[in-house]
Amino acid sequence: MTLRCAKLLIAALVIACGALAGPAMAALAGMPAPTRIASGVYAFIGTGDAVAPENHGIVANNGFIVGKSGVTVIDTGPSYRYGRAMIEAIRKVTPLPVTLVIITHQAPEFVFGAAAFRDRNVPILAHVRAAQLIRDRCSICLANLRKTLGEDEMAGSRVTVPDRTIDGTTEIENGGRKLQLLHFGPASTPGDLAVLDTETGVLFAGSLVSNGRIPELRNEQIPGWLAALESVRALDLNTVVPAFGPPLRGDAILQTGLYLRELDASVKQACKRGMSLTQAMHAVQLPAFSGYKLYTTAQPQNVQRIYLQLEKQ
Template sequence: MVKGSFRGRAWVLGCAVLVAARIAHAAAADALPAQPALPLVVPAPVQVAQGVYVMQGNGDAVAPANRGVVANNGFIVGSGGVTVIDTGSSYRYGRAMIEAIHTITPLPIQLVIITHQAPEFVFGAAAFRDRDIPILAHQRAAELIRDRCAICLKNLRHTLGEEEMAGSRVTVPDRRVDGTTTIDSGGRALQLLHFGPASTPGDLAVLDTSTGVLFAGGLVSIGRIPELRNESIPGWLAALDQLAVLDTRLVVPGFGPPVQRQDIMQTGAYLRELDAGVRRAYASGVGLTEAMRTVQAPSFTRYRLYAIAQPANVQRLYLQLEKP
């Protein structure tokens, strides 16, 4: 089997497991009569450094009860304008985020940066596009949004409902970078850091150089099992090692509370434990179905999404080992 077809098969199967688990997770709520969607209340912006604000999601799986408000995003207020980091899982969230920003500052929003293509981070972008605000991502993330996010949007519509996802659409970034670079946005110097394929092929981390706050996007997850989709485990571990030596004051993960830089290696510890467990099972002749049931990461069983994401992650890595 050629490399491309293998990766496509693994990606589709991995998504199928995640979707099935999430549908089961939300089945009780789905059985209730449909109710009109109430105005979306987004997390209050919390200032973590001068001009740097975090809007922290609850870190759980997307479900009707949380209305998809699960991932972290934020914004940086400079002397001339605002830079937004990630946009949430729906048009409603993006619109509510814009309103929340304008309770903090009257300055215009000048740029949106998407750190990676996971659905919890990208579908609010349409609300910014409708206001002619540029949207920037890594080239590979933009390509994945274009090619694959229609499937993610369909899944979110199933989970959250048509009314909750009203106005949400695939919004392909119109500005792209292909490597690490420094930009000026809103009067702040921002380093856009790309370490090669890691949690996704197009991960960006965003460092505000004046405060040392790092938005790590999909590279770091605290208290929540990362969901493997388009990862390179060696590249991901190498990226975490490079993040760990940066001169950062605070790290904002994709999920979970802001942490000190030494704490980001929790994600690396999970990846190593997962990878080692799958390799042991495969080498011992354990079949895929049994591996998905038995390969555990004992140090992380209390993390959010463990029951959902762990077997799907095992499946994905096992299929990679089966690659000819």
Template sequence: MRRRRMLALLGAAAAGGCASPPSPPASQPRTLAPGVYLLPGSGGTADAHNLGRIANAGFIVGERGVLVVDTGTSFAHGRAILAAVRSVTDKPVKLALVTHARPEFLFGGPAFQDAGIPVRMHDRAAQLMAARCDGCLKQLRQTVGAVGMAGTAMYRPDQVFGAAHTVEGLGRAVRVLYFGHASGPGDVAVLDEASGTLFAGGLLDAARVPDIQDGELPAWHRALASLRGERLTTIVPGHGAPGSPALIDAVDAYLAALETRMRALVEAGASLIDLPAAGELPAYAHWDQYETIHRRNASTAFLRAEREWMFRQPREGRP
């Protein structure tokens, strides 16, 4: 694997000529609670300026070792996360856990594998990564650039799982929460029980429109209801600033407003042509990615609502 990594690095360097890599966003760890650290993403969309590092990552330091939550956007990002851990502790990194199959959370995995650190993810998230993330990587190379993505490659996780569990070997109580297919297949959250800090992965974003492309909305609402039953003090969303458990209500309200609006439009006989104006939710217009992700969400939710409405109608000739 190391030889393949070196060849990939040399190839990317040749493609980039003598260009120097852009300066990455700040990667200093921020303390959220004793032993719990955040590496904040930039937000926005992946580009050459932010090196695609738009999402949050973090790590939890136990008595016997460290758990890294999400691995970053690229091989270089994964190495930067490891360097951030080393700036805080010399305890061994036992595991890197990927919360969901979005490119900004998973492509740093090989940097951990090269360091002898296993990467773990839910088996359904691993299947989704294998099915479509080759295309995601090609797109990142275009938007971020060959230099910023140097050495980044598709990979397989070392460990997969299918259910909620406790992370062993840290000397600290950390639980992986899984609620079934909610925000996406195999999406999980990570809870540090000592501090009540939740790394929410794809289940929650802060002041950013959540992407429903892979979501099952009724199950997503149920997952958020389950989170309310946990003892939480701080939530680290997949994107955006950490906050209180009120983040749960904010995302839940957006999803409900989206569903309500799209169902009303279907009942009123609207069509997809009407969505650019009729599908607006002004209360969320200030959220990050409203102009892009919300527009896509509106189309997705409208088509789902239309399908539900058609199934509810009496079939022709039925008594």
């Protein structure tokens, strides 16, 4: 074989490999750099906006914890492409392998990167109820994300059911790091987990806490959610990484609870006044939270959800 032929063959192989890799192998625009929260603890901070093509669905927070022998990932983002980008970003921080993924809850912005880790035989853990919801409902969420973000953005994404489950608060050790997986009962979802790194006091709160963004009510139990927030407040924490928005300290986590209380009370008052559902969706406003992201879309939807629940009582 001549040198020219060899070069042409190599070039053809490179092109072929790129074609086989497909769009899921391409770099991900808008991927946030990991933010160091504490020693060995990093978070990817999303935009906090609604999922849209311009943000590639990178709206939620997730992160990883580096131990002596391995890495624990907490939540995996909205797509296979995002999961791959996480893996590459983690490699730039540490050569240690990812040895466990923990899913805090089943919302689509947090789960569809899991396939990238499954393809590397990394165990994926969640609460048993979250795993059930991923199995039963996430195919619909995936279809919706494909419509919103497009087939190219979601290439390779698939429903990935966790292969390890727990049914209550559990302490584990992974990669030489002790972690508390906290379940406070049905709260923002039936299977919420919060992940506490005991060494640094950093808590990944999952959907229990949002910062500067209206929480979207889907599978919630508001009394349980409020009780869970009080339990989180009682912990000896250094930093809380919420589902959305910048990390929090101290009593700042209570803003989520304050919103839920005011929302619940305002909808109940609207019902007592005899407002129809449509009237309540327009009339129930919470000015203190009107500057939060998603207020104009999530607020009336949240009013609708609570109103319909009250009608069933």
